[in-house]
Amino acid sequence: MSAADASPTCEHLLRELAPQVLGAVVRRYGDFSAAEDAVQEALYVASTKWPEQGVPDNPRAWLIQVAARRVTDQLRSELSRRRRETAIALQELPEEQLVPSPDEEQEPEREDTLLLLFMCCHASLTRATSIALTLRAVAGLTTAEIAHAFLVPEATMAQRISRAKQQIKKSGVGFQMPNERDRDERLSSVLHVLYLVFNEGYASSAGESLSRVDLSSEAIRLARSVHRLLPDDGEVAGLLALMLLTDARRAARSGPNGELIPLDEQDRSLWDRSMIAEGVALVSTALSKGAVGAYQLQAAIAAVHDEAARHEDTDWPQILALYGLLKAMSDNPMVALNHAIAAAMVHGPERGLELLLPLDGDARIASHHRLTAVRAHLYERMGERERAASLYRAAAKATSSVPERNYLWMKASRLAASG
Amino acid sequence: MKFMLMMNAPRGNGDWAVGDWSQDDLKAHMGFMAKFAQDLKEEGAWVDAQGLAAPAQARIVRAGNGPSPEVTDGPFAESKEFLAGYWIVDVETPEQAYAIAGRASAAPGPGGKPLNLAIEVREVMSGPPVEP
Numbered sequence: 001m002s003a004a005d006a007s008p009t010c011e012h013l014l015r016e017l018a019p020q021v022l023g024a025v026v027r028r029y030g031d032f033s034a035a036e037d038a039v040q041e042a043l044y045v046a047s048t049k050w051p052e053q054g055v056p057d058n059p060r061a062w063l064i065q066v067a068a069r070r071v072t073d074q075l076r077s078e079l080s081r082r083r084r085e086t087a088i089a090l091q092e093l094p095e096e097q098l099v100p101s102p103d104e105e106q107e108p109e110r111e112d113t114l115l116l117l118f119m120c121c122h123a124s125l126t127r128a129t130s131i132a133l134t135l136r137a138v139a140g141l142t143t144a145e146i147a148h149a150f151l152v153p154e155a156t157m158a159q160r161i162s163r164a165k166q167q168i169k170k171s172g173v174g175f176q177m178p179n180e181r182d183r184d185e186r187l188s189s190v191l192h193v194l195y196l197v198f199n200e201g202y203a204s205s206a207g208e209s210l211s212r213v214d215l216s217s218e219a220i221r222l223a224r225s226v227h228r229l230l231p232d233d234g235e236v237a238g239l240l241a242l243m244l245l246t247d248a249r250r251a252a253r254s255g256p257n258g259e260l261i262p263l264d265e266q267d268r269s270l271w272d273r274s275m276i277a278e279g280v281a282l283v284s285t286a287l288s289k290g291a292v293g294a295y296q297l298q299a300a301i302a303a304v305h306d307e308a309a310r311h312e313d314t315d316w317p318q319i320l321a322l323y324g325l326l327k328a329m330s331d332n333p334m335v336a337l338n339h340a341i342a343a344a345m346v347h348g349p350e351r352g353l354e355l356l357l358p359l360d361g362d363a364r365i366a367s368h369h370r371l372t373a374v375r376a377h378l379y380e381r382m383g384e385r386e387r388a389a390s391l392y393r394a395a396a397k398a399t400s401s402v403p404e405r406n407y408l409w410m411k412a413s414r415l416a417a418s419g
Numbered sequence: 420m421k422f423m424l425m426m427n428a429p430r431g432n433g434d435w436a437v438g439d440w441s442q443d444d445l446k447a448h449m450g451f452m453a454k455f456a457q458d459l460k461e462e463g464a465w466v467d468a469q470g471l472a473a474p475a476q477a478r479i480v481r482a483g484n485g486p487s488p489e490v491t492d493g494p495f496a497e498s499k500e501f502l503a504g505y506w507i508v509d510v511e512t513p514e515q516a517y518a519i520a521g522r523a524s525a526a527p528g529p530g531g532k533p534l535n536l537a538i539e540v541r542e543v544m545s546g547p548p549v550e551p
Contacts, residue, residue, distance in 0.1 A: 128511050151421075152466050152509050160463035202547065253547070260547055400420070401548040 010050045013059060014043050018140030019225075021063040023112020026175050029071050032119070033165040036137060038070035039063070043140070113138065114229050115175055117222075121190040122173045129164040130193045131200070135215075136161055139222055145213045150200070190226065191239050191295065194219050198243050216247055227282075237286040238296030244279035245302035248272040260403040264311040276306045297326045316345040333365035341374055349378040369398035373408060380415065389415040421466060421509045421543040422516035424523060426536055428503035435473055435503065440529055447527045455523060459508060464519065470504035477501075500537065507543065516540050 018039065025035040042063050056062040120133040135141045135149075147157035178186045201215030223240040230236050252270035253261055261267075283299040301322045308314040323339035336359060344352025356375060360366050376391035389412045396408035429436050437445060459465040483489035506523065510516050520538040528534040 126511065150509070155460060156463050156465050156509070159461055163463055258547070399548070400542045400544050401546065402544045403547045405544070 042067035234286040235293040241282035241299035248275035427500040466507040
């Protein structure tokens with residue numbers, strides 16, 4: 001490869017290899033924190049050398065070797081310091097032969113990325129910790145990139161990541177494959193973290209973001225790699241499909257000034273057809289295999305929306321049926337809320353309002369602005385303009401999203417003007 | 420989620436009341452604020468913090484009707500308290516922001532007694548919400 005065309009490929013390659021290399025080094029030395037520092041250094045060396053000198057034949061082995069050398073250097077200097085201080089005998093250093101033989105290469109490489117995810121997303125860590133750690137260790141983002149994505153100072157993010165590493169050390173979360181019994185739970189924790197990263201990208205996508213890493217795309221990339229590792233897992237496929245089917249509407253969901261455009265008013269010609277096709281194929285395959293899970297159902301609902309050429313063509317009875325299944329499966333009040341919306345589309349706004357009633361007794365959602373906004377919408381459809389307008393205003397007061405607040409204000413003032 | 424923690428302090432005679440404190444009390448207060456900022460940084464919650472100049476330096480600016488804006492130095496709202504400074508923190512729940520505000524409110528005053536300052540906590544608004 002010539003130096004000129006090495007660079008963009010090179011960056012992509014490094015990001016792809018980062019978790020595999022880190023996984024391999026953690027596996028050999030056990031010390032996550034030291035391994036992480038060493039891999040960051042190795043990636044940095046590669047990012048400066050490879051574009052000029054070309055990518056080595058086995059880039060993964062090259063990176064593992066450089067990172068491993070850093071770890072052993074570090075361990076050695078630590079040892080000699082201790083020896084100087086206490087004159088303890090030289091401990092055996094871990095095996096230095098690190099380049100994997102070609103035949104042992106495939107399996108660990110697959111497994112290491114997964115193990116790394118299991119470790120970073122362990123339930124004993126806080127979600128914010130898991131998110132920062134996953135983006136750094138698995139997605140291979142720099143601390144500065146993560147900080148920009150979350151709009152916090154780099155020093156704050158650096159501190160979070162270093163606390164995360166301490167938490168891992170203290171919690172004794174091991175770098176080994178969980179047993180069969182724990183595996184599903186650990187995997188669902190991983191999927192939840194990826195889902196949160198995706199949503200974070202969604203929420204922070206407003207404003208000038210040219211220099212910012214796109215978290216939604218990162219989440220999709222990570223979900224893709226988990227899907228590659230576990231192609232038969234329906235929920236992994238479901239989550240990836242859900243992300244693709246949601247992200248496909250990105251260009252249509254906000255106006256030139258960042259204003260919110262709801263699903264029923266979006267210009268559907270702006271939707272990304274290839275993402276939709278991929279998402280639909282993924283979720284169809286997953287659903288046909290049985291063992292239906294919540295991500296698959298949400299993806300299926302997104303697919304029904306995405307496949308309607310116009311909002312009027314939406315297959316609401318099917319969406320209602322899917323929300324019915326989802327509601328039976330989860331205790332999430334947001335699901336109950338969406339179920340009521342679908343019921344209103346099929347059976348009329350009165351039915352929707354009826355289904356919303358029990359939510360007033362659920363502390364998790366009773367004072368949530370979205371419940372109020374849905375009620376406003378249903379009263380609007382019933383022609384109760386004044387009531388709808390005042391509920392829209394109440395919802396606007398309670399949201400913390402600027403585009404959503406502006407949208408709700410607009411709805412209220414439109415009703416007042418036409419009434 | 421990000422929150423702005425606004426520290427309101429007694430308006431006094433147009434200057435911060437701290438100006439009249441003893442040297443030891445002042446030192447303790449400033450030491451507390453410096454350590455508080457450092458702690459927030461180490462906890463990974465710190466986004467920004469600024470202290471504001473004394474109320475006597477405050478001006479009210481309005482576009483007005485003339486060629487240049489009208490700048491007046493009061494009279495300000497009746498309130499006895501004035502914004503003295505703020506922190507912006509990034510945390511996972513409102514409760515965590517309230518806890519941080521509680522720590523700030525306990526900043527030591529004269530005789531080392533906690534000031535029990537009123538800290539107004541407001542969520543900083545974000546971008547578009549996740550589609551339902």
